[in-house]
Amino acid sequence: MSEYHDPSNVVNPEHADHHIVTPVTYGIVFATLLVFTGITVAAAYVNLGILNPIVALAIACTKAVIVILFFMHVKYQSKLVKLTVTAGFFTFLVLITMTLTDYMSRAWGLW
Amino acid sequence: MSATHTIVNLPDQRTATMPKRTYINNEDGLLSWLLTGDHKRIAILYLISITFFFFIGGAFAGLIRLELLTPQPDLMASDTYNKFFSMHGIVMIFLFLVPSVPATLGNFLIPIMIGTKDLAFPKINLLSWYLYWVGGLFTLTALVLGGVDTGWTFTTPLSTHYLNTHVVTAATGVFIIGFSSIFTGLNFIVTIHRMRAPGMTWFRMPLFCWSNYAASILMVLGTPVLAITLVLVALERLVGIGVFDPNKGGDPLLFQHLFWFYSHPAVYIMILPGMGVISEVISTFSRKRVFGYTAVAFSSVAIALFGFFVWAHHMFIMGVSNYSALVFSLLTMLVAVPSAIKIFNWAFTLQKGSITFETPMLYAFGFLGLFTIGGMTGVFLGALGMDIHLTETYFIVAHFHFVMVGGMLMAFLAGIHFWWPKMTGRMYPESLSKLAAVTTFIGFNLTFLPQFILGYLGMPRRYHAYPPEFQVLNVLSTAGATVLGFGYMLPLLYLAWSLKYGAIAGNNPWQATGLEWQIQSPPLTENFIETPIMDHEAYDYEWLEHKTAHEVTTVG
Amino acid sequence: MDNAIVATHPHTHETAVPAEHEHVALPQHRHHFETQEQQREAGTFGMWLFLLTEIMFFGGLFFAYLLYRNWYNPAFVAASNQLSIPMGTANTAILISSGFFMALGVWAAEVRKKKLLVIFLVLTTVLGLAFLGVKYFEYKEKWELHHIPGASFDVSQFINPHAYGLKEEPLAPDMAQKTQVFFFLYFAMTGMHALHMIIGIVLLFWLTWRANRGEFSAGYVAPIENFGLYWHFVDIVWIFLFPLLYLINRHPVS
Numbered sequence: 001m002s003e004y005h006d007p008s009n010v011v012n013p014e015h016a017d018h019h020i021v022t023p024v025t026y027g028i029v030f031a032t033l034l035v036f037t038g039i040t041v042a043a044a045y046v047n048l049g050i051l052n053p054i055v056a057l058a059i060a061c062t063k064a065v066i067v068i069l070f071f072m073h074v075k076y077q078s079k080l081v082k083l084t085v086t087a088g089f090f091t092f093l094v095l096i097t098m099t100l101t102d103y104m105s106r107a108w109g110l111w
Numbered sequence: 112m113s114a115t116h117t118i119v120n121l122p123d124q125r126t127a128t129m130p131k132r133t134y135i136n137n138e139d140g141l142l143s144w145l146l147t148g149d150h151k152r153i154a155i156l157y158l159i160s161i162t163f164f165f166f167i168g169g170a171f172a173g174l175i176r177l178e179l180l181t182p183q184p185d186l187m188a189s190d191t192y193n194k195f196f197s198m199h200g201i202v203m204i205f206l207f208l209v210p211s212v213p214a215t216l217g218n219f220l221i222p223i224m225i226g227t228k229d230l231a232f233p234k235i236n237l238l239s240w241y242l243y244w245v246g247g248l249f250t251l252t253a254l255v256l257g258g259v260d261t262g263w264t265f266t267t268p269l270s271t272h273y274l275n276t277h278v279v280t281a282a283t284g285v286f287i288i289g290f291s292s293i294f295t296g297l298n299f300i301v302t303i304h305r306m307r308a309p310g311m312t313w314f315r316m317p318l319f320c321w322s323n324y325a326a327s328i329l330m331v332l333g334t335p336v337l338a339i340t341l342v343l344v345a346l347e348r349l350v351g352i353g354v355f356d357p358n359k360g361g362d363p364l365l366f367q368h369l370f371w372f373y374s375h376p377a378v379y380i381m382i383l384p385g386m387g388v389i390s391e392v393i394s395t396f397s398r399k400r401v402f403g404y405t406a407v408a409f410s411s412v413a414i415a416l417f418g419f420f421v422w423a424h425h426m427f428i429m430g431v432s433n434y435s436a437l438v439f440s441l442l443t444m445l446v447a448v449p450s451a452i453k454i455f456n457w458a459f460t461l462q463k464g465s466i467t468f469e470t471p472m473l474y475a476f477g478f479l480g481l482f483t484i485g486g487m488t489g490v491f492l493g494a495l496g497m498d499i500h501l502t503e504t505y506f507i508v509a510h511f512h513f514v515m516v517g518g519m520l521m522a523f524l525a526g527i528h529f530w531w532p533k534m535t536g537r538m539y540p541e542s543l544s545k546l547a548a549v550t551t552f553i554g555f556n557l558t559f560l561p562q563f564i565l566g567y568l569g570m571p572r573r574y575h576a577y578p579p580e581f582q583v584l585n586v587l588s589t590a591g592a593t594v595l596g597f598g599y600m601l602p603l604l605y606l607a608w609s610l611k612y613g614a615i616a617g618n619n620p621w622q623a624t625g626l627e628w629q630i631q632s633p634p635l636t637e638n639f640i641e642t643p644i645m646d647h648e649a650y651d652y653e654w655l656e657h658k659t660a661h662e663v664t665t666v667g
Numbered sequence: 668m669d670n671a672i673v674a675t676h677p678h679t680h681e682t683a684v685p686a687e688h689e690h691v692a693l694p695q696h697r698h699h700f701e702t703q704e705q706q707r708e709a710g711t712f713g714m715w716l717f718l719l720t721e722i723m724f725f726g727g728l729f730f731a732y733l734l735y736r737n738w739y740n741p742a743f744v745a746a747s748n749q750l751s752i753p754m755g756t757a758n759t760a761i762l763i764s765s766g767f768f769m770a771l772g773v774w775a776a777e778v779r780k781k782k783l784l785v786i787f788l789v790l791t792t793v794l795g796l797a798f799l800g801v802k803y804f805e806y807k808e809k810w811e812l813h814h815i816p817g818a819s820f821d822v823s824q825f826i827n828p829h830a831y832g833l834k835e836e837p838l839a840p841d842m843a844q845k846t847q848v849f850f851f852l853y854f855a856m857t858g859m860h861a862l863h864m865i866i867g868i869v870l871l872f873w874l875t876w877r878a879n880r881g882e883f884s885a886g887y888v889a890p891i892e893n894f895g896l897y898w899h900f901v902d903i904v905w906i907f908l909f910p911l912l913y914l915i916n917r918h919p920v921s
Binding site: 354372 | 697699700705708709712713716717719720721722723724725726727730731734735738739816817818844845848851852854855859
């Protein structure tokens, strides 16, 4: 590595070549998002019991992932950016799960 | 120390001259400072600002200790006392400790250490300084209008329901300072990832960069949670939204969870950069590569990561679930591991090194001892049973002052002395600064060791009066605080003096190996005349010896 | 872009540098970045780090929602059913369309089509404003129904829904009070989201003005691209808010 002067980070695994996403891709993504919006509204009217919020969240997550991958170009970005996005959601999950350990077990052993 | 053991001899400073063009005299006028994009000038601006706030916070500390000299409330009423310790906490934590090393030394050194011209986003760096001042002014406004008495924790429902003080103003201040700290952290992460000089691989970076990188991750991921928490507190005060109000169905413990989700990692935001300073100082004055470089580097990241999993140990007596408390207690012990890795590695760095006792090294030794005590008592407090006895007593006050003041402030002063020649081009007076280092160490121990005993005996924190049997120890503590105050005034005076009258330092007065020591001091605005190429490991003293042997002396 | 690896030794370094700069340097290229590619990637990475802070900022609110929804589920169901699904769905579609045009705007900037870029940015702005307009009517309806938390908050609709022509199950008075928690969170979350929209629209005006001057049609697209990231992030927040706030148990009569 020290042999090379590499200002553009080409040999750096954190680098990704720039990629221009075409309007066709954007169009397909847009249509998919609208379809999923329809599905999530429809699913809310069906009684699935405990599955209702799960389905709603699963659809929301799918939509979010699609937006992140295509509208926000993460699919075409370097591993560094992918890792960064993952780290954000990971920390959010830490916040949720570790706090829930308290709320879920608070009543244990009290009855 | 005989010459056979010292690999590198210190250069003769009598022959050193000041460079003609430096970042300080490159442009003139106040505006050239206030609108600068230069990371070194912003670092100096930050240094002046945090020193200002440090002495404001210190004044409150002095008044608190003065009140506690006697058991009776004779100097101030209870609510005044509450305001004093709250303002002491808010100013010291948010306006001094969090930005101390990253925003001053980090801003100044990280770009130079990794061999680039500036941070990735110079304008955002300047914006961060302005946000710091806006936040600082809000805090000062709250202070002038009559202060806040929530404690630095803004605990609900105290802060939302029972106080008529300027909680919202102070919270706004902290909210804005949070953004300043986010921008600093963001800048460091991008710079370290994207701007390293050719050959500067991750494992050739100085450990100072590693620890600032770890702290930056915490700043970016933790601070926004504090921001939303303070927004909710402000909304609860202003419009009565009841997310934390049990009367309306809210849960006050949710506030605690969200608050400590930031504020525990914030402890590592404060201490990690200090640990980076210590790595640099100990390596330089032992003339040895840091023992277990990789382990020390990864332990910084490990501390940052574990830091997000332990926050509920601040809440053991607040009614969290016992099972959850058990988990958090065990996880808390886990943080001791990377901290101990650092301490042991520094100890092994010292082993068989050619140790010299310059001022930064004295401060670093102070750090090692005091941080170890602070850290070990932290393990005490992390143990569930002990915590119930010790929490909310002076034991905890002593614990976090050992870590924050004994650890962080010692590291900050070590760093300021160590890099002072680089920042200003002049040396501080050596004997006076050694006196200051020793005074600080003695004063500190006299102030806070008695508080461990007081806490263990059961003296609660945050009260302005106490039973008479605690007076002896409190008098000791106040006496120590006086010594400590002198210890902190001294550097302010002689460092200011040295700006004009200090001996000219030369490029590398310590014969240290970092890239920052291979350029002129004070540096040029663009740091390097040509992009440096890193072809050796960090802390490679043989490389330095080889280099100095072959270079024509330009110092004279 | 300039992707060549230039072999460099300390002595050949000076001669190697000009080879990297054979293209014309853009005026927006900052001196401390060696190449524009480096500057661009630094910008994107920085923007993503900023979005991480946004994730955690909204994360606190989402956790509060998760907690209270579990504690006060009946109240959340009843209160959620007072929100208008047509308006919510319409707003979701509006916002997704706005994001779509923003994405097209990024594309237009990259292929250097100035007119298209301005058109797409204007469309993005208009749809963003439409979203806020719909939101205004939703808030106004809540005001009229006394569903704004505070002194005038009225739970009678939840205690005795049949009197208001609703098919909901009546709630016990103490549970009915907890609908207020839902509305706290509704207003805090949608309000914080709307605040981000407003900031975004202000930035859009500024970007449109700059785009109209042709600043982004010569290969320098970083502001458009990074603003796009912000705008899409605001979309994502709404993508979660919509099912969580509007679509809880929409099948009350079973």
